[in-house]
Amino acid sequence: MFVDKATIEIKAGKGGNGAVAFHREKYVASGGPDGGDGGRGGDVVLVPDPNMSTLMDFRYKRKYAAQNGADGTGKRCSGRDGEDLIIKVPVGTVVRDKATGAVMADMTGLDRFVAAKGGKGGWGNSHFATPTRQAPRFAKAGLPGVEREITLELKLLADVGLVGFPNVGKSTLLSVVSAARPKIANYHFTTLFPNLGVVYVDEGRSFVMADIPGIIEGASEGAGLGHDFLRHIDRCRLLVHVVDVSGCEGRDPIEDFKAINAELKEYSEALASRPMIVAGNKCDVASEEDIERFEAYIKELGLPFFRISAAAHQGVRELVNAVSDSLSTLPPITVFEPDFVEPEVDLGSDEPNIEQDGNYWTIDGGWVDTLVQSTNFGDYESRMHFDRIMRTRGLFDKLEELGVNEGDTVNVCGLEFEYKR
Numbered sequence: 001m002f003v004d005k006a007t008i009e010i011k012a013g014k015g016g017n018g019a020v021a022f023h024r025e026k027y028v029a030s031g032g033p034d035g036g037d038g039g040r041g042g043d044v045v046l047v048p049d050p051n052m053s054t055l056m057d058f059r060y061k062r063k064y065a066a067q068n069g070a071d072g073t074g075k076r077c078s079g080r081d082g083e084d085l086i087i088k089v090p091v092g093t094v095v096r097d098k099a100t101g102a103v104m105a106d107m108t109g110l111d112r113f114v115a116a117k118g119g120k121g122g123w124g125n126s127h128f129a130t131p132t133r134q135a136p137r138f139a140k141a142g143l144p145g146v147e148r149e150i151t152l153e154l155k156l157l158a159d160v161g162l163v164g165f166p167n168v169g170k171s172t173l174l175s176v177v178s179a180a181r182p183k184i185a186n187y188h189f190t191t192l193f194p195n196l197g198v199v200y201v202d203e204g205r206s207f208v209m210a211d212i213p214g215i216i217e218g219a220s221e222g223a224g225l226g227h228d229f230l231r232h233i234d235r236c237r238l239l240v241h242v243v244d245v246s247g248c249e250g251r252d253p254i255e256d257f258k259a260i261n262a263e264l265k266e267y268s269e270a271l272a273s274r275p276m277i278v279a280g281n282k283c284d285v286a287s288e289e290d291i292e293r294f295e296a297y298i299k300e301l302g303l304p305f306f307r308i309s310a311a312a313h314q315g316v317r318e319l320v321n322a323v324s325d326s327l328s329t330l331p332p333i334t335v336f337e338p339d340f341v342e343p344e345v346d347l348g349s350d351e352p353n354i355e356q357d358g359n360y361w362t363i364d365g366g367w368v369d370t371l372v373q374s375t376n377f378g379d380y381e382s383r384m385h386f387d388r389i390m391r392t393r394g395l396f397d398k399l400e401e402l403g404v405n406e407g408d409t410v411n412v413c414g415l416e417f418e419y420k421r
């Protein structure tokens with residue numbers, strides 16, 4: 001079965017809790033705090049696997065969770081980090097955040113992608129020994145890991161996409177120019193899933209061609225089979241539009257050509273404006289007059305036109321050479337740029353406690369706890385963020401109200417700062 005779209009739930013591991021422990025040793029009266037930190041929660045990591053060609057596995061398993069970090073213990077022992085969960089996906093999978101639809105990653109040319117980050121471990125009480133608080137009895141809980149729904153969308157990697165009405169000979173063409181063996185038969189929608197073939201032009205020159213199910217009018221609104229499959233030619237650098245010029249099914253080739261282009265446009269402007277080469281197929285059974293009429297129309301549009309008969313192997317070499325020459329002037333396969341922004345950590349709305357002891361202030365608990373734990377104090381940006389949140393959430397105003405003075409020491413969850421206006 002060919003499955004090219006799936007939605008899964010992923011959950012990174014929770015960070016382990018920090019430990020409250022005190023050093024104990026014979027003949028040492030009261031040892032200091034020595035509770036270790038919790039381990040970090042495991043990440044959910046996507047890794048491209050060139051041996052996978054469908055997203056079928058995700059039909060049957062939809063929930064994925066990485067391991068939690070272990071809690072810290074005494075003697076400053078940190079808890080073990082949770083193991084990352086590796087999920088293999090086919091190369092060419094585009095990963096989106098389900099809630100916003102934003103592209104998180106294109107698994108093309110990426111070695112790995114962290115789709116959900118594990119929670120940080122909480123600090124043990126050994127971090128919280130300050131000159132005034134020699135025996136802190138508190139430690140921090142680990143933070144939860146990121147949890148989200150993601151959609152996986154397989155977009156095949158092909159240089160050239162074949163488009164056209166059903167039964168015009170797209171699969172026949174692919175089978176003639178490559179080693180691919182798609183099903184070929186004289187009825188509509190013979191092809192039910194995309195086929196890829198490598199076309200060898202000559203020494204050192206080759207390209208990948210994709211044959212997708214026939215597109216029919218209304219397909220881009222979901223009426224036909226083609227709709228879902230257009231995404232597989234989204235990345236293509238060039239389209240080969242195959243048209244049955246013999247009109248053997250009673251349709252007009254010019255109308256066919258227009259209808260397919262309208263479909264492409266409806267699906268995406270970008271796809272519709274991709275460079276195109278037109279192949280008039282079934283020339284072996286078409287009248288010279290019909291071929292000429294269609295050829296004149298295409299040339300009028302300024303597009304390259306090739307007369308071929310895929311079944312009789314006529315004109316196919318010339319087409320392949322033209323495709324190859326054209327590709328050498330075109331930009332590489334489209335890789336989708338991520339536009340996803342990780343939402344801010346939810347700090348909650350519980351207000352912290354503020355205690356005053358002369359010119360020593362202690363702030364602890366509530367959203368400040370979460371903020372401190374999610375701040376990397378070694379990083380300037382992160383420190384600025386910390387400062388901004390403290391300010392916008394009105395904490396500094398509150399301290400002012402309570403009468404804080406310049407130069408006072410403010411202990412925020414065990415970290416001491418000098419108060420400056």
Ligand SMILES: Nc1nc2c(ncn2[C@@H]2O[C@H](COP(=O)(O)OP(=O)(O)OP(=O)(O)O)[C@@H](O)[C@H]2O)c(=O)[nH]1
Nearest residue numbers: 166167168169170171172186189190191214310311
């Ligand atoms: N006379 C003639 N028949 C052809 C030619 N090319 C393909 N055919 C026939 O046209 C029919 C359809 O060919 P396919 O290659 O399956 O067409 P398709 O475009 O892939 O069709 P779908 O997969 O249904 O969209 C088959 O019976 C082929 O043998 C050709 O150049 N001349």
Ligand SMILES: [Mg+2]
Nearest residue numbers: 170171190191
């Ligand atoms: Mg086919």
